[in-house]
Amino acid sequence: MSRTDVEQDFTRFVRRFERPLARALMASYGPEVGREATRDALAYAWEHWDRVSTMENPVGYLYRVGQSRSRSYRRKRVLFPEVVSGDLPHVEPGLPKALGLLSPHQRTALVLVHVDGLSEREAAKAMGISRLGVRRHAERALAKLRDELEVHLVN
Amino acid sequence: MSIDLSSQIRDYLDEVAEPVSADEALSSPVRPVQLPPRFGRGLIVATSVAILVLVLGAMTLLVRSDESPTGWGRVVQVVDSGSGISVEFEVGLDSSGQICAQAGTASTVDTVCGGHGPATVGFRARGEMVVAGYVPSSIAEVVVVYGSRTRRVAHLKPVPGWDAYAFGLTGISGDPVDIEFLDDRGTVLDRRSVTLGSLADALGWEEVPVPSAVAGAQGGVVWTGTELILGRGNIGQSSHSMAYSPASGTWRELPDIPWILFPPAKGVWTGSEAVFCCGMPSATLLANNPVAYDPRTDAWRIIGESPFVDISPTDMAWTGEEVIVVGTEEIGSVDLGTGHWEVVMGPGGAIDPETGQWEYLAEPMPLAVGRYETVWTGDEIVVLPVDAYLQSNGMAYDLADRSWRVLPELPGSAWPSVAKLAYTGTEIIVFGLSGEQHLIGSRLDLDTNRWVEMATALPDPESCDCGDEDGLTMVWTGETLLVSTGRLGSEFKPDDPLLLAYDPTTDRWTYEGVSPLGWSEPSTALMAGDRVVFQTKDSLYISPPGWQPHGTTIPAGGLQQGRQP
Numbered sequence: 001m002s003r004t005d006v007e008q009d010f011t012r013f014v015r016r017f018e019r020p021l022a023r024a025l026m027a028s029y030g031p032e033v034g035r036e037a038t039r040d041a042l043a044y045a046w047e048h049w050d051r052v053s054t055m056e057n058p059v060g061y062l063y064r065v066g067q068s069r070s071r072s073y074r075r076k077r078v079l080f081p082e083v084v085s086g087d088l089p090h091v092e093p094g095l096p097k098a099l100g101l102l103s104p105h106q107r108t109a110l111v112l113v114h115v116d117g118l119s120e121r122e123a124a125k126a127m128g129i130s131r132l133g134v135r136r137h138a139e140r141a142l143a144k145l146r147d148e149l150e151v152h153l154v155n
Numbered sequence: 156m157s158i159d160l161s162s163q164i165r166d167y168l169d170e171v172a173e174p175v176s177a178d179e180a181l182s183s184p185v186r187p188v189q190l191p192p193r194f195g196r197g198l199i200v201a202t203s204v205a206i207l208v209l210v211l212g213a214m215t216l217l218v219r220s221d222e223s224p225t226g227w228g229r230v231v232q233v234v235d236s237g238s239g240i241s242v243e244f245e246v247g248l249d250s251s252g253q254i255c256a257q258a259g260t261a262s263t264v265d266t267v268c269g270g271h272g273p274a275t276v277g278f279r280a281r282g283e284m285v286v287a288g289y290v291p292s293s294i295a296e297v298v299v300v301y302g303s304r305t306r307r308v309a310h311l312k313p314v315p316g317w318d319a320y321a322f323g324l325t326g327i328s329g330d331p332v333d334i335e336f337l338d339d340r341g342t343v344l345d346r347r348s349v350t351l352g353s354l355a356d357a358l359g360w361e362e363v364p365v366p367s368a369v370a371g372a373q374g375g376v377v378w379t380g381t382e383l384i385l386g387r388g389n390i391g392q393s394s395h396s397m398a399y400s401p402a403s404g405t406w407r408e409l410p411d412i413p414w415i416l417f418p419p420a421k422g423v424w425t426g427s428e429a430v431f432c433c434g435m436p437s438a439t440l441l442a443n444n445p446v447a448y449d450p451r452t453d454a455w456r457i458i459g460e461s462p463f464v465d466i467s468p469t470d471m472a473w474t475g476e477e478v479i480v481v482g483t484e485e486i487g488s489v490d491l492g493t494g495h496w497e498v499v500m501g502p503g504g505a506i507d508p509e510t511g512q513w514e515y516l517a518e519p520m521p522l523a524v525g526r527y528e529t530v531w532t533g534d535e536i537v538v539l540p541v542d543a544y545l546q547s548n549g550m551a552y553d554l555a556d557r558s559w560r561v562l563p564e565l566p567g568s569a570w571p572s573v574a575k576l577a578y579t580g581t582e583i584i585v586f587g588l589s590g591e592q593h594l595i596g597s598r599l600d601l602d603t604n605r606w607v608e609m610a611t612a613l614p615d616p617e618s619c620d621c622g623d624e625d626g627l628t629m630v631w632t633g634e635t636l637l638v639s640t641g642r643l644g645s646e647f648k649p650d651d652p653l654l655l656a657y658d659p660t661t662d663r664w665t666y667e668g669v670s671p672l673g674w675s676e677p678s679t680a681l682m683a684g685d686r687v688v689f690q691t692k693d694s695l696y697i698s699p700p701g702w703q704p705h706g707t708t709i710p711a712g713g714l715q716q717g718r719q720p
Contacts, residue, residue, distance in 0.1 A: 007177075007181065010177055010180075010181070011177040013177075014175070014176065014177040014180060015177070018174055018175055019169060019174065022168070022172060022174065022175065023164075023165065023168045023169070026168050026171070026172055027168070031168070031171040031172040032172075034172065035172040035173070035175065038175050039175045039179055039180060042175055042177075042179075042180035043180045043181075045180070046180055046181055080167075080171070081171055083167065083170075088166055088167060088170055090163065090166070091163045091166060091167050092163060095163060095164070095167055096167065099164070099167075110164070111164060111168070114160070114161045114164075115161050115164050115165045115168075125417075136573070142160070145160060
């Protein structure tokens with residue numbers, strides 16, 4: 001396989017997995033650091049393409065890579081910017097603030113399981129905690145969001 | 156109003172950060188993934204330890220000065236509620252004008268002096284870290300930037316005869332804290348940094364940094380009678396092991412583990428070998444093979460091939476003939492609307508380390524359980540659901556009969572949603588956090604097969620976020636249940652974890668101080684002879700030999716929480 005073919009494979013890989021990976025890392029470290037960590041994790045994936053390209057759960061693995069990379073970027077406080085009026089009319093205005101009130105573990109578990117669709121077990125391996133811990137963090141995240149947003153959750 | 160939260164979060168996160176393109180990733184320089192080179196970490200640890208030693212050394216010179224402070228006639232008494240146990244201390248000046256603080260019990264008084272002027276003083280008493288000092292009356296507020304997460308305002312009390320206020324704060328963590336002095340307009344006039352040393356030191360325990368070869372990873376720890384063997388692994392890395400001798404205070408490097416352990420891995424000592432097992436996710440396509448280390452030959456071996464595709468052990472035990480791995484392979488589904496789980500599981504497996512033969516343990520559990528904890532009594536594997544959603548009775552699996560029995564219903568209305576189990580020799584103790592966020596516990600007498608509710612330790616930890624991943628850890632010492640509560644309070648209003656001891660013969664709790672673990676998570680505990688050992692990813696916390704609880708008895712009804720002045 002030529003390098004061009006491999007690069008095309010990698011480009012398809014990025015198109016497929018960049019968003020779930022970025023969402024998980026943003027949930028953990030905020031949009032700014034999360035994006036930097038995503039870029040580094042994908043660069044790592046390219047560097048180790050032979051291994052990463054065959055993985056069943058590359059998002060979980062690259063999340064751990066991004067987690068490791070993010071250490072040099074991390075901020076003490078994770079900030080989620082407010083929604084600019086009109087950009088996302090269907091999104092609750094209080095959502096960014098409510099996300100900021102969750103612990104990083106709670107946000108990450110919530111996003112990996114309920115947004116990115118990983119199984120609890122896959123999320124647990126990615127986060128380095130138990131499956132039961134993932135469930136508990138996600139449950140608490142949902143409960144807190146429900147209280148904070150004063151809404152019922154469809155999911 | 157009902158909303159689809161998943162899609163809202165997805166759309167929001169997708170909106171707030173531009174996607175990383177393949178071109179950007181291809182052109183991005185690749186930095187080393189591991190932090191960072193291990194020598195660097197070791198250097199940081201070594202430097203930190205050196206600084207700590209210097210600070211503690213300096214403090215030792217200050218503490219217990221033979222010269223009695225002479226300024227005590229102008230002393231003010233400050234009481235900080237801390238974790239509910241009042242640590243009273245006094246602030247004054249010694250003959251050289253240094254600010255001093257003293258505190259203690261009727262039998263022991265610790266005094267520390269340091270700094271001139273409106274200074275702050277680091278102080279340790281009965282496991283509490285105290286920052287004390289005085290400030291001129293122009294200062295309106297003293298704020299401690301605490302644990303880099305939150306700020307706590309100190310009480311200011313007028314000092315008779317001084318144009319000043321005294322303040323004090325207990326429960327400060329072992330990390331450096333910044334103390335800000337503000338005027339009445341909120342302007343920061345001065346800022347001091349205070350390093351108090353480690354929480355372990357305050358309790359008289361040892362904090363032993365884990366060598367870089369195994370630091371940061373998780374896994375099991377086993378006591379051989381002379382050494383603690385750490386078997387650890389992490390995703391994407393090979394597994395490593397080190398041995399620590401508490402008697403000599405030295406680490407010994409062991410050969411690399413010939414198989415891979417994942418973070419839930421646990422270990423057990425068979426009398427001749429340290430056996431570690433499992434935690435392997437099925438995605439790796441590798442079996443959960445147990446490995447054994449023999450200290451006599453300094454060699455590892457792989458024990459047979461495990462039948463488990465994916466097991467996260469909750470417990471391992473040695474029966475004298477077999478190693479029991481208690482965990483689960485499960486088939487389950489969860490109703491996201493109600494949070495209810497339906498799970499079918501087997502209890503685990505047993506392996507003969509001589510032959511490497513595995514055996515599945517009999518039938519599925521008689522009752523459905525969700526989240527659960529286990530403990531081995533020597534005859535039975537006790538399984539207790541710790542799931543506020545699915546409140547099944549506990550069960551016990553008799554290894555001789557290969558049969559289950561159902562335990563009586565837990566007493567009380569509260570149900571543990573996060574808990575740990577311990578076996579005292581006659582009773583099973585379950586202690587943890589109820590779904591209503593209260594710390595609760597019960598004891599099951601195995602002779603009478605009856606549960607008894609335990610006295611309350613902490614009636615109302617506010618919005619407690621403590622749990623298995625957040626450091627709730629306990630160990631039976633032989634006479635006492637020792638509990639490190641895990642972090643109390645919420646993410647944005649955190650309180651230190653507490654070290655509590657429970658005597659089942661009197662149904663009394665004692666408060667031993669702030670837990671040496673601080674906010675470390677997760678952690679495990681075991682007995683190493685007559686020493687208590689807590690293990691975290693980066694440190695071991697080891698009690699003095701023959702450690703006994705000697706804290707303050709917690710009154711009926713429990714400690715009153717609330718660190719906010």
